[in-house]
Amino acid sequence: MCLPEARPPAQTLNPLQALLQGEQGIGPLARLPEPGPEAGNGPQRRLKLWDLEEKLHCPVIGTCISMAELDKLARKLGFGHRQNTGNREFSLHVEAVGHSRQRNSVAEGLQRYLDRKYHAWVERFAKHKTDAQVRAQWQDCLLRGEVAGPLWAVCTHKAASASTRQLAYEDIHMLSHQIGAGQAADAHRLQYLEQEHARLQAEHKRQEQARLAESTALQRELAQARARLLQQDAQLQTMEALQARLERFESGTAMVEMGQRLMQLQDSHDKLSAITRRMWELERNLKDAREEATRIAQERDEALTEREALEQLLHALDPQERMCMEAGSEACAGCENALSSRCILYVGGRASLMAQYRQLADRLGITLIHHDGGQEESLSRLPELIRGADVVLCPTDKISHNAYYHVKAHCKRVGKPCLFYKGGGVSGFAVAMARLSRGEFSLSSPRLGMETDA
Template sequence: MCPAPERQPASAPATPGSGQADAPHRLAQLERENAELKAGLRRELAALRRQLAAAEAALAGQDAARAHTAALERRLAHFESGRIMVEMGRRLLSLQTAHRDLHRAHQRIWQLEHTLRDAQLEITRIADERDTALTERRALEMLIDASLPTTTEPCTRAGSDDCAGCSDALGPRCVLYLGGRAALSAQYRQLAGRLGITLIHHDGGLEESLARLPDMLSRADAVVCPADRVSHAARHQLESHCQRAGKPCLIYPGDGVSGFAVAMAQVSRGEFSLTDCD
């Protein structure tokens, strides 16, 4: 049998009016408990929200990871299928073709640049030859004009080796020609005579002694010398003697008749000075 319930001691009888005195305290206590419950509830709600946000972020990260994994799986399948190797091979062939074309273009540009430089050099050379030819033509025309008959009697001593005592010393010049081609000396004298210039010649030390230079220079008004047909020793002595004697000197390029004609035309026009030997 169940034991009989214990009798609770009888409570003391309530004092009249005691319940009404405890009511405000009880109400305040209940309000505090209510506020504490509400605060706890808000904390719990905030914690739940944070947990929910973390769960959603974790789910989003998992989705991104799954998407990245899927993309990697697709790339791996693409590699494993061999298509990527085919594409890379095609691209490599394309790059090799472009490289060959670029190399050929570079070689073509290099060739064109060299051709252009050669053409410019050739144009310069042709222009120099043209200028030389024009100068020689003018000189030859001057010689032809000088060879035409005039009313003035020509110098009967033109072409001799002795200009001293010439009665026309203030007219035709007496020029010392040093070096050159001995075989053309007669033509040199004839060309100089057409311009009224008496020419005396020294072979530059081939057979004649260079010791004769001071004496021959003293009898000449000026000196001409082809740069290509005279020794360094003869040219050095010529320059020294001309500077000491104060005689003008013209050293010109070439050694042919046309070059000599140009030099004589310059002499006849006075286009040389004491510094032309330097």
């Protein structure tokens, strides 16, 4: 059988408290109050806290409300402010019992709290319609150690008679004596058990630490054993492989395989060498073919460039100029459309193309003077030739640096117009002549037009 929950000594009902509250007949030999008109059938509604007999207020308040709950209710409902030099819990209990004797705000607040706290028990007891059922349910709860909720449900049940409530009162009263008598022994027993519990906890902690240390050591040893086992397995596999190779060498199988493999490698090497030689030969042929193609393409490009330059030069001249060119240089000499530069000094260029340069210049009615740029002729003749020419023409890619700077310096000194251009071929010469016909110069005299870069 489960015992009811233990309460502080201040909540235990004793004869002194009963006398302070003005109760009568608290012992088992006390005389029961005379049954009223409701003794047979009980009240027609649930009783309120203030409707109970005065002797029931003390066990109800002390059993159904803990001291922590009573302290909160006192602050909320506004009681418990009386000055008392004794036990405050006892004072709160006595004051709450006093307020419960009649209907007031404190009693109503306690009533609401008890109904809310023990709503489940009130609903469970409400299913019983007779006093005998209520009494049997109370005794069953008492055997199970369930006291607080059933006490409130029995005391306020509308079918419970005065004798049933008296029975509940007597049971609670005797239970309080039993609890008070065994409280000291329980306290000593509890202290001993707490000490024993602390000792066992310390012992358990020490054993747990020792077990943990032992487990850690065992795990470390197990890991080392596993590592050694893996190492031994690897060594065993290596030894087995070496043993297999040794057996193959001893039986001659490995030597035969190595010879076959060597022959295959030799065949592959011979084939690769032949392919390599063929590849080098093809690369040389391809290189020669590319060089030949490049040379042919350059010649083709030069020929195309010369043709285009000549065509541009012919198209640049008007019909009258073409007629003059077709008539010859003597007929064109007195034409007003002929080039104003009658004498041109050509410095540098290709000596092998001079005949073609002169032929083109003659067709245009121009006297062409040539200086090789210091290859065979002296550069000291340049100032005299520059002064005697109308225009100086100089291909920059077919002349030395020394000759280039001599030509540029003398042309600036005497104010002679000069055209520097790239392209020493016939096409370049033709383009340069076309530029001269348009009045384009790299260095111009003060009386000529704007200076133009090559």
